[in-house]
Amino acid sequence: MKTDKVYFWDPYLKGVGQIMLQSNVLTGLLFLIGILINSPVMALAALVAVTVGTLTAKLLKFDEENINSGLYGFNATLVGVALIVFFEATLLIWIAIVVLSAVSALIMNFFIQKKIPVFTFPFIILTWIALFIFHSVTPVPDAPADYLTEIVEYTPFSLMNYGLGFGEVIFQGSLLSGVIFFIAVYVSSPTAALYGLFGALFGVLVAILLKDRIEDVKMGMFSFNAVLCSIVFSGPKKINGLYVVIAVILSGITEEIMLRCDLPVLTFPFVFGTWLTLIIRDVLVKKLIPSSTTE
Template sequence: MNKIFTKIPFIDNVLKGIGQIMLQENRWTGLLFLIGIFIGSWKGGVAILLATSAGTFTAMKLEYDKSEINAGLYGFSAALVGVALSFFFQTTLLIWILIVLGGALASIIQHFFISKKIPAFTFPFIVIIWICVFVLHHFTNIPPSEMISAKPEAVAYNEFITPINGFGEVIFQGGLLSGVIFFIAIFISSPAAALYGLAGSLLGAYFSYIDGESIEGIHMGLFGFNAVLSAIVFSGFKKKDGLWVLVAVLITVAIDDILIDHNILTEFGGVLTFPFVLGTCITLLIQRLFIPKKQN
């Protein structure tokens, strides 16, 4: 299998780009993510492949830094654009075109932030989807996808399933199997990231429950997926890592709950991963303010 990646590095870059959705530079993580998405929706699987390929190809043609391309840094926002568009809308010809163009644009926006050394995380994906959802809802008649229009299945609340669902919802997957696959995919790359992500999802669900959010939404993982990402960013094996994970999760969940409670951004497709981006950036700023730089 490694020979394939050596002969065709583009495949390796695409898979790493998918893995970087949850900050894992690992081709096997990306492959498992892809499998989990195909299990949920074959259209979502095709969309994420097209968008990630478009973003990676754009970065190569524009001659961005090769090490950054090889690390998958120009694939993850593009990947989320693809899966999000296939999740929100029925995949008409226009949507497929936007999936490819959106993936390419995400790569260009990502490069701007990387070149400026600004930690944007998934912000390029967020901006593109907000614009696409608003424009498509107001200026086209493209109907919502089957996943959006389908009635949610009635399932019993389960404290074990809830944090796993948080992993699935990071990539718009509501099925338990996809969530389990995503957790395993992260674990094989970084056990610390997987376990802290699980703790983050659980904390996100718990704090949202205390805040009075809907049990159905909490169970589905809608109040946990941003916390998963924030926890993964600060995960590690040092004692202080756990403290920063807690700080990041608390800030992220607070932002998430406020935005959802006040229906902010509903017209644009929802909060997406914006609470994660903002909460993580605030935590990084707090770190810079309270942790002195080491003297040379």
């Protein structure tokens, strides 16, 4: 059987693209460009992290197909960018990026072997641990304020929110970066990109119904998890729209609870909302509406 040629850069760029579930080289490259435009330091961290995560999988001889699909790179990439977002880029932080990127590959492989759809959970766990260690155990100065999203004057339904919805998935509070990220997903899957746009809008609606702080809504805090939920369940079937709505609502409720408890949100609302929706889909919907599998 003829197989597509794999270039040496494929696992690394696809690893970046898999942040939004796109095993696509061009998507990964555009993500890196979007990060670079907003923050060269974050782009460097992303490159270091995806390289370490992927090389760890190669050295430990994990499944080659999974490696070439980028499955060992996206959690590492997010860890690398997150540490630069939260902390000053000291030597200790760069060491942490290398170590945690390698560990993310180990965690990812465990869940792959168990056939558990883990999504960005390794990134979440490792970043929570890093936040605790570098805030409470071995304090590291916070990142300069210019790395963070600034609140600007616009309405929650403006174009800015769509840009931030995609941009904040990789911690980029920039409209230009967000637009590039949308294009990056679109070139891989137009359906996923358009569902992501719907998710950004619907996430805002959910936040408003939950009466959350308008500043959080303006910063895209209730859009980026919704974008990921929408991409996961995007597809041509009519039932896909229902799953997207359910996942975004569950994600919004989870995020609201976490914000009120002053917990670091990251992409946990996306992961938890998606897990619950998968359970609803597999346990309830397919039993109650058998035809949903073919519509």
